[in-house]
Amino acid sequence: MDFSLGDIVQMKKSHPCGSNEWKVLRTGMDFRMQCQGCNHQVMLPRKKFEKSVKKIIQKGSIEEQSNLYDEL
Numbered sequence: 001m002d003f004s005l006g007d008i009v010q011m012k013k014s015h016p017c018g019s020n021e022w023k024v025l026r027t028g029m030d031f032r033m034q035c036q037g038c039n040h041q042v043m044l045p046r047k048k049f050e051k052s053v054k055k056i057i058q059k060g061s062i063e064e065q066s067n068l069y070d071e072l
């Protein structure tokens, strides 16, 4: 799976707050994501993140925008 900033992903396990939807805030070696239920943020290694994700609910577009800025 290919992840980009702003993606909304569904995790296999739900957060204690009851939500299992997270927004990707940072990609790379480590991923930072934000719970869409309680806004709690966590960082976890890419491998662990990929294992925990069930599916991408909504694709984000922040990464494409930042790539555009890099070219300018």
Ligand SMILES: [Zn+2]
Binding pocket: 015, 016, 017, 018, 019, 035, 036, 037, 038, 039, 040
């Ligand atoms: Zn939560």
